[in-house]
Amino acid sequence: MSYDLVLKNGRVIDPSQGIDGVMDVAFSGETVAAVGAGLSGRKEHDVSGLVVTPGLIDLHTHVYWGGTSLGIDADAFARASAVSTCVDTGSAGPGNFPGFRKHVIERSTARILVYLHVSFAGIYGFSRNVMLGESHDIRLLAARDAVEVINENRDVIIGVKVRIGRVASGPAGIQPLDIALQVADETGLPLMAHIDEPPPSYEAVVSRLRKGDVLTHCYRPFPNAPVDGKGQVKPEILEARARGVLFDIGHGMGSFSWKTARAMMAQGFLPDTISSDVHALCIEGPAYDQVTTLSKFLALGMPIEDVVAASTVNAAKALQRPELGTFRTGAAGDASILEVREGTFPLEDVRGEVVSASRRLFAAGLVIAGRDIGIEADPLAKAAE
Known part of the structure; x- marks a missing residue:
């Protein structure tokens, strides 16, 4: 044949x-x-x-090019990193999703799936000169609008995104997570939660997540690392994994630490999914792309079969898209x-530590x-x- x-x-x-x-x-x-x-x-x-x-799935990207200051070109990134599916995580909210769909998603060769941000305009103030956390003002959290947009676009919207932490939610604290969880419950979709520096704590955020929800930036450096000062995985993280919360890397510009990674992996706490969190402020380092991010886990001793799984079948399960991440007929x-x-390749983390990979x-x-x-x-x- x-x-x-x-x-x-x-x-x-x-x-x-x-x-x-x-x-x-x-x-x-x-x-x-x-x-x-x-x-x-x-x-x-x-x-x-x-x-x-099977086509690599990058579970955490920002590809609303031209619509947000952090967006990159999905097709250029896909070719450079051999990624067939870019999952955009909250670049757009219900207020600007129609433009994302018409001008980017529908014109892209790379497949783009979306975690819709619960904030009305998504991540709208994220650049080298302006850094405004979109979850600071709870007046922008658009639960009703988010549900409407999700129900109209279920072919490409696969989940709900919210960003929590001192940078992302500031005075609103953990409240945006509670609102996003209501949207996720109403629509029957999983949620992806970003965590940056405290408050709130990593433990407080992960303790609210449900089976199938994703905690991204799971190998963060201190503060808000998943390990304590002695390098031990915090009990709340272990409890979350036991009930089915998924842990995603989401490297980005501030969320992957060699120190944290070594401690987590020494205790057998491997990530469920490996993603780059590529955007305009980290595409030239320290994240660069998906293949560079995956290479860091080879350097940590993770077998290539497990590295591939973390960007194929595991990611497809998180998306609830069984037709992806597999070569099944x-x-x-x-x-x-x-x-x-083979050779000598310097690979840096977000705090400037460089590991020489073979x-x-x-x-x-x-x-x-x-x-x-x-x-x-x-x-x-x-x-x-």
Whole structure:
């Protein structure tokens, strides 16, 4: 049988099916058609020596380019980081979501899914010169509007976003979280909570979250780190995981610490999902992109299979989108092609600590909905006669 597109001879890692071996991945139309040996297609790419995974999902991005000061171009980022699905986490709220949908989401090649911000205008005052926490003023928390917009856009809105902390919510404290939880409950969607510096505490925020909710920035540095001064994971964090709260990295400009990461992983507390929190203020460092963020977990000793899972099947489960993050037949026809390079690679955290890594991931190609999106040219690529 001949397929539309076949990626040949790559190391296929698909944690959703326990696959790790050299084989081919075939696509027909917009979906995965087969995984196996000796597959042929109208268009073929030899990806020998490269890693092929289900399309990477970056669970925390800001891609409302032109609509918010922190937005980046989704398609440029997707190609640079081999990400097929960008999950925008609160750039837009109910007041400006229609523009995000019309001018960015519907025009993008990369798939964009959204955690809608409970604040009316989303994250509207976030730049190098202006830093205004959108959750400071509870008059802007638009619960009714958020429910209406979610119900009208459930094909792309997958959750509710709120930002809590001294920077994000200031005098409003933890109140915005309580309002966002009501919106999440009313719509039956999960919530993603941002936590920055106290008050409130990391423990207070995570203690309110429900099964399936996401605590992003989970490897924060002090203050509001998930570990105490002795490096022990705080009991509230363990209790939250036990009841099904999900823990996401959300690296960004201030939320990933090597010190915290070493302490968490030494105690077996790995993240459920790994995300970049890429935006205009961290795309040139320290986060850079998704493959750089994933590479930091290779440096921490996390097996590549687990790193891939944290950006594919685990992220898809958090989104409640089983058609993503897998090479099962009939799934979305997405694939990320990655190069693992050996060498010496400096990787910094948000506090300036640099770790020298011996391996690093680089983007080598991308397939979205069965379409070849910027695969690196290879001499064996051909269109079948």
